[in-house]
Amino acid sequence: MPKVLFVCLGNICRSPMAEGLMKQYSKERGYILQVDSAGTSSWEEGNLPHPGTQAILKREGVDFTNMRSRPISSEDYYMFDWIIGMDDQNVADLINRAPQGMADKVHLYMEVVKGKQQQEIPDPWYSGQFEKTYRMLMEGLKPWLNRFKEEA
Numbered sequence: 001m002p003k004v005l006f007v008c009l010g011n012i013c014r015s016p017m018a019e020g021l022m023k024q025y026s027k028e029r030g031y032i033l034q035v036d037s038a039g040t041s042s043w044e045e046g047n048l049p050h051p052g053t054q055a056i057l058k059r060e061g062v063d064f065t066n067m068r069s070r071p072i073s074s075e076d077y078y079m080f081d082w083i084i085g086m087d088d089q090n091v092a093d094l095i096n097r098a099p100q101g102m103a104d105k106v107h108l109y110m111e112v113v114k115g116k117q118q119q120e121i122p123d124p125w126y127s128g129q130f131e132k133t134y135r136m137l138m139e140g141l142k143p144w145l146n147r148f149k150e151e152a
Helices: 014-028 051-059 074-079 088-097 130-150
Strands: 003-008 034-039 082-085 106-108
Touching (some): 003 014, 003 088, 014 034, 014 051, 051 130
Parallel strands (some): 003 082
16 A cells, blocks of 8 residues: 655645545545655644635545644655655755655655646645645646556
8 A cells, every 4th residue: 555645834734635635536446545744844733734725625525633734754754655745845855854765755746747747836825825726736636646556
């Protein structure tokens, strides 16, 4: 079973949304993944997802009651097969923190979306554009699931 960790800055907006959507998407397709999320900072540690993320997850029927922000740990690099950052800064931070030999597990979320491989998912904490975040994350669900299956 592939183990996937989605990562953003505070782990309250983008990465918990990605976590919830991927869990639901893969489950609906009969493919079991271990999915979690984390942040590159500890600023929001212990907090629930942002109300904007909660509204989208609620609308999509995704349970977020047990989601709490947490910072990424060095153990995560050993535990997860895929560590997927939402923007270039997340990816750079993740690569810089990676234990020796683990940086190849780090990826940019949109790298699997044809024609959009270099795009970042902007932080809706700043913009308030949670729907845009949702749409971008939805674009990546199928290609990421296909990649997990191919490389499992």
